[in-house]
Amino acid sequence: MKVLFITSNRGKFEEARKIGEKYGVEVEWKREEYEEYQGNSLEEIAEKSAMVLSKKIGEPFFIEDSGLFIDALNGFPGPYSSYVFKTIGNEGILKLMEGKDNREARFIAVVAYFDGEKISTFRGEVKGEISKEMRGMHGFGYDPIFLYDGKTFAEMGDEKNKVSHRRKALENFFSSIFNQ
């Protein structure tokens, strides 16, 4: 069984390839940027983007999108995590969190899969807290401010990939579709 993963990110592809192997799925990299819609949830955005892609790509493929959702900020930066990171960054998030007692946050990843006919989505989620300062040198994006079990994702290194939202979404996807 073979499936295309459309992404411009090599790290994401490598992670998916390894997880796919466990399920006997050959994940092939289609290195491509695609248009993303605006939307209220990652599912909505991924589903619309996959819909548009499905019109050009005849064979089965999947895409993945993820974001950081902070409870005390009404889910901000959510679906626009990447834009927010590029503009105000971790420093901006820490500033917005000053004086907030509730520091709960979730990293969410969504996979949208086109099987040749229809689109399905799969979610992975990891709960944590926003730290009070940046810590750790690994990872990327919001990893230095996302506390999980006492360490930030940026302090965890490869350990992160065992518990990450992306891994959960991919496992959820592979096990639902290919493990039958």
Place this chain on the structure above:
Amino acid sequence: MKVLFITSNRGKFEEARKIGEKYGVEVEWKREEYEEYQGNSLEEIAEKSAMVLSKKIGEPFFIEDSGLFIDALNGFPGPYSSYVFKTIGNEGILKLMEGKDNREARFIAVVAYFDGEKISTFRGEVKGEISKEMRGMHGFGYDPIFLYDGKTFAEMGDEKNKVSHRRKALENFFSSIFNQ
């Protein structure tokens, strides 16, 4: 001359209708929500959205999109102003601006016009500063924190519509296309 304005916002339609009259253009309201793409600039987003709409709508139409761009925050909240307002609001922006010496900001509006064949965009811009606290009861969105000539947009009431980014974009559009 008649042209459709596709928007779900009655206030925007009324404003465009009045400005259109000055140019002998009958602006007709097509009350509809449409999909917006993600993108790095308002122009890019409006152009893509108009492109998709043009496939369903045969006759000339325009859409409008606007945002607040703050220099000290690398243009944040920019193209995602509406999402940012719904989550962290003016309070969040004021917090991010604490301790910033440079408080310069711009409101930008972009009109994308489909003439039946191709799409053109028109921009309107107004420069101001982010105030240190919210002031004024008029307007909506970021108006209470956008200082223009000593007053916030929310303190200006109808005066705002004489200098606004939206007015400038609409005047720019109507005068380029219909005043020939």
